[in-house]
Amino acid sequence: MxxxxxxxxxxxxxxxxxxxxxxxxxxxxxxxxxxxxxxxxxxxxxxxxxxxxxxxxxxxxxxxxxxxxxxxxDKDVLTYPELLSADQLKLLLDKLEPIEQYFTNEVKSYDIEHKRKISNEIINTLKNFKFFGLKIPKKYDGQGLNATEYARYCEVIGVDSSISLLLLAHQVLGVQSLLRYGSEEQKIKFLPKLASGDWYAAFCFSEEISGSDLAAIQTTAKESEKDGLRTWILNGSKLWVTNASSANIFIVLALTYSKNQFGDQKHVSAFIVERHYPGIIVGKPIDMIGVKGIEMNEVSFKNVQLTESNLLGDEKGGFKMAIDVLNSNRFAFGAVSLGFMKKLYKLVINHVINRKQYVIDLKDCKQIQKHCSEIALRIYALESMIYMTTGLHDCYENYDGSMENAIVKAFSMEEGQKCVDTCLDLLGARGVVEDESYEKFYRDFKCLSIFDGALDFTKLYIAATGLHHATSEYEDIKKYRDPFNNPTFILKRLFSHRRQANDDPSLNLELFLQLHPSLVQS
Incomplete structure (x- = not known):
């Protein structure tokens, strides 16, 4: 340095x-x-x-x-990525200022929950702010934001869980499927309408039996032929479909079959299904404990006819597409959680400042200060992780940040729940009174945290992906497990790793050269 x-x-x-x-x-x-x-x-x-x-x-x-x-x-990560110049950052903050003021002054989360609906006024305002096309390129009438800018917008909408889930389901799942795997004709047809907010997208993958296991889905798309053209007949049901009641297109994962020398081979394919197709039935909304401003429904498909123009991506690539789409923007959930946690923390701090306990100001109690500092630390850590991850995405071409995205989501789920629990403890009885609306934070975060997969599933993905990436070292692992047949290898490793074995590493990486001089001694 x-x-x-x-x-x-x-x-x-x-x-x-x-x-x-x-x-x-x-x-x-x-x-x-x-x-x-x-x-x-x-x-x-x-x-x-x-x-x-x-x-x-x-x-x-x-x-x-x-x-x-x-x-x-990689030592490069020790230099925190700052992709926005001072002018670009000012421009972004200027754009966000009226949006933040609107969410602070006009969006009443309690009213949204009570009415179980996001009002048309709020939807129209979101359209005017172009929230439905944040990551859609400008050539398709979107804003074309990079990952860092998109995360900052997600942080703003995090103050209301229903609006957050509405936009996450629309953009992170539905729109990203089209952006990454759609043909140019499909993009031209759908993306401008989705960017304007006139159309909504819904992603259909969970089922009654399979849950998050995409390989176990039972919805089928059986191939047939009509007028000399390839067609598919779609049958099955999907659960937990966000935006189902208002969606204009559904991205549906279904089983397809192809013949080879061993008989029928099963694949997962993705299809774009428009709402007006005959045979689509949207069930009653599923009643949840939180995020009551949006609807999740069961969607059934009965003999829905599809053509090749409905096929999204490669016919055999639906599973890969779904995993890629689910993992590509998980940092957005972390950014939403960050906005959520900051809002709750601000309310709790105001409570602590204005409350007395046994003639002592609550803010002067050491234990209260400890709890508040721990919450602030978690918020700071999450914020740093999010913008570190988005910086890597923006810095490098086609950066594979799927694991970083999953780590951000897992951290935000786990630490976010701890923050919510601690905040409600600091509020005392007010934290569990329904009229105070603080308990709404607990219910909403529970629902948000299982969006696109539970915490254990996310952790399992991180571990499995890391082990799969480490298969290049598989030969060394085989030798470790069979030391008697590989004595030379074992002796070399024992000698080269002797200091690590004694917990006395050589510390010759000189990482301090990558840090600020004030951190050399640390």
Whole structure:
């Protein structure tokens, strides 16, 4: 790490430049200007343009989290990714300011729950703010946000769980399926309508028996032929379909069959099913303990006829598509949880400041301070994880951040629940009184946390993905498990790892060179 500090007293300007010696971007500097002289704005802009943090072209990078299973630590992650320049950040914050004010002053979560519906006024406002097309490219009338910008928007909508779930189901599952696997004709046909909010998308994958196990689904799409064209007849039922009552298109996973020398072979295929097709039946809303402003329904398909234009992606690639879509934007759930936790924390802090207990201000109690600091720590950690992950997605071309996304989701689910529990404890009796609406946070977070999969399922995915990535070391593992037939290998490893075995590592990685000088001793 090179540290340069330049002072120019005549211009009243102090500039600090930090450059990581291991960073792969050419001319990449983290620059901060400090000055009270407004006449220096043009100079600062000019220097920012010369030392911008964005490279001229995107570079590729191996996955950080997956490589930890191979014992590989990428030092580049020690330089926190800051993709937005000062002007870009200001522009983003200026865009978000009226949105945050609207959610703070106009969106009443208690009214949404009481009426069990998000009002048309709120929906129209979301359309005006272009919330339905945040990640849809501008060529399809969307906003075309990158991952960092999208996460910041998700943080804003996190203050209301029903609105969050409505938009997550629409964009993270439905829209992303089309963006990643749809043909150009399908994108042109559907994405502009989905970006405007005139159409909603719903993702149908859970079933009564299979749950999160996509390989065990029983909905079928049997191939037939009509007028010389390939067609499929779709039959089956899907549960827990978010936005089902208002969706215009359904992304449906179904079993298809192909013949080979061993007989019929089973595949999972994905289809785009439009609502007006005959044979689609949307059942009654499922009554849940939280997020009552949106509806989840059972959707049945009875002899629904589909053509090749309805096939999404490769006929045999539905399983891979579903896993990819489910994992690609899990950081969005973390960002929503972050907004949720910040709102609750703010309410609890106001309660603590204004409450007395036995003539002592609650805020002066050491135990209360400890609880509040732990909540703040969890919020800070989650926020850092989210924007670290989105920075990696934005920094590198086609970055494989599926494991980072899953880790963010798992951390937000686990630590978020702890935050909610602690906050309700700090509120005392008010935390369980229905009229106070604090208990709504507990119910809503329970429902949010199982969106697109339970915590244990997410943890299992992280472990299985890491082990699968580590298969390149499989030969070494075989030798470890058979030491008597591999004595030379074992002796070499015992010698090379002797310091680690004695808990006395050599500490020769010099990680302090990647950090701020004040952290050298730590």
């Amino acid at each position: 090179a540290l340069i500090k330049c002072n120019n007293l005549n211009m009243n300007l102090s500039r600090i430049i930090l450059k990581s010696s291991s960073f792969k971007f050419r001319n990449t500097f983290l620059i901060r200007f400090y000055s009270t002289d407004t006449s220096l704005n043009e100079l600062i802009k000019e220097r920012n343009s010369r030392f911008g943090v964005k490279p001229s072209q995107m570079l590729s990078k191996p996955p950080f989290a997956k490589n930890l299973f191979l014992g590989v630590f």
